[in-house]
Amino acid sequence: MMFKSLKNTIQSLEKNEISIKELSQEYIKNIKEKSTLNIFIHFDEQKILNQVEILEKDKSKKKLKGIPLAIKDLFCTKDMPTTAASKILENFKPSYESFVTQKLLDCGAIFVGKTNLDEFAMGSATDTSYFGNTINPLSKDGEPLAPGGSSGGSAAAVAANLCLGATGTDTGGSIRQPASFCGVVGIKPTYGLCSRWGIAAFASSLDQAGVFTNNTEDASILLESIAGFDERDSTSANIEIPNYFKNLNHDVVGKTIGIPKEYTIDGTPEEISRIWEEAIKVLEKNGAKIKNISLPHTKYALPTYYIIAPAEASSNLARYDGVKYGYRSSEIDSLDEMYENTRGQGFGKEVKRRILIGTYVLSAGYYDAYYLKAQKVRKLIANDFNEAFKECDLIVTPTAPSSAFPLNQEQDDPIKMYLNDVFTVPASLAGLPGISIPFGKDKNNLPLGIQILGKHFDEQQVFNTALSLEKSYE
Amino acid sequence: MKINKNTINKIARLSRIKLDDQESEDYIKDLNLILDWVDQLNEVNTDKVEPLSNISSSILPKRDDVSKDINSSEEILENAPDKLEGFFAVPKVVE
Amino acid sequence: MNNLIKGKKYDWEMVIGIEVHAQVKSNSKLFSSSSTKFGSPPNSQVSLVDAAMPGMLPVINKYCVEQAVKSGVGLNAKINNYSVFDRKNYFYADLPQGYQISQYKFPIVGEGKVTIDFKDGSSKDIRIVRLHLEQDAGKSLHDQNPSKTYVDLNRSGVALMEIVSEPDIRSPDEAGMYIAKIRSILMYLNTCDGNMQEGSLRADVNISVRKPNEDYGTRCEIKNLNSIKFIKQAINYEAKRQIEILESGGSIEQNTMLFNTSTGKTRPMRNKEEAHDYRYFPDPDLLPLEISNQDIEKIKSTIPELPDKLKNKFINIYNLSNYDASILTADKQTSDYFNETIKSDPELKKSSKIVVNWITSELFSLLNKNDLELISSPVSPKNLGQLVKLISTNEISGKIAKDVLEEMFSSKKSAREIVDYKGLKQVTDQGEIEKVIDEVITDNPKMVQEYLGGKDKLLGFFVGQVMKKTKGKANPKILNDILIRKLS
């Protein structure tokens, strides 16, 4: 495929080596060819062509003019329906554009469609969607693989070359883990770097928008396009956004890379440990200092997360009640019946499970034992990182404990699925920036990912370190 | 067992989610598994630890008291499953 | 004060605590920029945030925070440097988010007190537990359609101050005075418009009864009362209901009650919620609210003189009773009116008591009759001052002054103009009055005989006759003196 680099494509467009229309047609063709992967919830060829027409007439200079991007269907968009992959939002048409997608539109990007995800971003395989599974484009014949989740559709869209970049959201690993599964770059920036305004909320204290691309350079271009202060989000960071792309530098000489001993977990496949060691060697070779560090509360991150995220979700999802928008059941003899049937029928199994657990841990008599306890452990986990970052500049770990697993694995133990997030959740709890880049393959030739974590708002060094690894890997 | 038939009914009711019998049983099982698993947090001593609600270290931003009515009632009601005479409509409530 | 009420068997005491919901006076809502204007078409002042559209987030209104701080200062309360917004989770048709953003563990204002004043000159402190900021819900209309409830979200998200009292109130009158006092303070501060009809100030009343000195009984909460009259009625009804149950051997079920304004009765809410479990937790969309002492001082410096301070000032400067001064300062309109009246002429300071009487009885009753607010009184403070001066200098009698005030009210003329034009000036000339008295004595020889024979009551008859002849203008004191002298 000819256009795999967003950066190069911008240049080709500027030099008129290719027109916006030609580019779009190429991607429309790809999308149609790969429709069986079920990557898009919403795809409308005519709307893409309309955007092309407007942009071709537009003579102003725009950073991402004509660049085809895919949008996770958790971002509210004015011109395309928004579902959060849930029946309860089927046919919901927002009258507003999310902060992040508006920034991309302002840069002249073209949205090729809305990508599939786990319902309300709750899942790790893009298999809880009301609109069916997304299939990992790297699947071999006969065995469809999961793209990871929850932003599986966006990761798959980039991997299958259906766009040059995509937006995702990451609450406990929902960008990094699917990036790893699909062999693409995915970054979750610092909590607060990108406004949450217009993104259907899952867990407000953890949700963070980010991007998928084919390489680190592209990720730096795309992230700086969506970052920025938004006065409509009280948790949005009011900071100057650096020019990540311009400042990009693969030099890691003198940087200290922390290797947390707690990320060596029993049962992790040997090849994951192997690529981790390899990545450490590469960085050392490139001039970084390697330091063994300890994040003592790592073990408690997952249970902490699975209290806090469902608790916030149980409240965030209370607004889906059949009154203002979305699905309403037809069995509605009373207000309560309307609520119970609408929500009983409108939400899928995993979402209901999390609402129930979240309701329980907040309810009278259990709040202190669960929710408050989890908030305190969260503090300890955040402190672990604060301490660690006194000794190192970055932390390098595997992204996920496995490569892409087969789809439709009947999972009767929800905790097994939750363990997918074991390496990504701690940084989410601490609000730290984290990138996953493809690094090495497993025995089935499936991609594996390395995760690089940085200090708050130190995305630049995260990108630089990723580039250093990426260059050596190529 | 932390969750039994009664507790699941209670929290389903608080959540306004109707569960059929099969679902109730499944969720009793799942929730007990999950709650037993998260119990490992009790190993952690949190006696003098402040709870963390939001990672942001900045201070709460405040807006000026300026009123703008940007959204028309049509816009607000646009996606409503049932609307009448400019109102959202729901099944009759007897207080 | 003895507030005991008699049951059939025992004496009972009411124990009352009140939660006031006062709408913050502001242009826009607590967490969104929609207007707070009252009485607009349904759903016309609703933002995406108020309608809880997916992905919408709250941003706090700075002015509402300042208003809460001001109100806290007015309630003599502690302002907390650190407070937290929590979500109170429950489902209702007019609660779009499925939760109300409120303050639970850490309110913006802590303990305070307000003082209520009784007629007998005594007063009582009612302790305030807290004041917190929260969002109002929308409005459900149940009687617009036979099968549906309508929801209007115009009010959804409007800032409220919930002011919670200790159960220090012991009677319906005290409850009324407490509400009036809170209302007065907030109106002085301009933090709430106090309009109870429009729902800007509403009360939830918690009430139980007990035998004197026994422990608190089980309480019931009467929701959403929007006038002082209804608050008193509801308390009276509810207390009697509870006493009847207790005296016949029953027990009180803790309940949420509704008050029917047309029957004057309370009844338990039909839609009985299972035991409330609001699952409060800190709103992760908002950070803690921090206010520095410097900010608090800055806000304090903008606060006007409050009723209690003004009351003491009136007592000291004008030598008024505690009760008179508390009536004058009950609302800002009245205290401003009094101030302007008494300052319109330096002589009036001596006649402060007369000024108070003419404002609070005569002028108020005329305003009442004409359904007018003091602010739109046709009689200006300056004109009322002039009238009082005419009375205190004996230029006109009190009786005539009442007619003059009525004339002033309808014609908007000054007291002096009316008195001059109609020739109402009091006759104080001794000779003139003596002349009329002589005429009356000459015309009624029989009556004079009877009076001298011991029928003292006839003195009134002679006074009446003289007044009739002078068209009420004779100075009563001079008239009396001369008459008694002549008839002795």
Ligand SMILES: [Mg+2]
């Ligand atoms: Mg209340």
Ligand SMILES: [Zn+2]
């Ligand atoms: Zn309240």
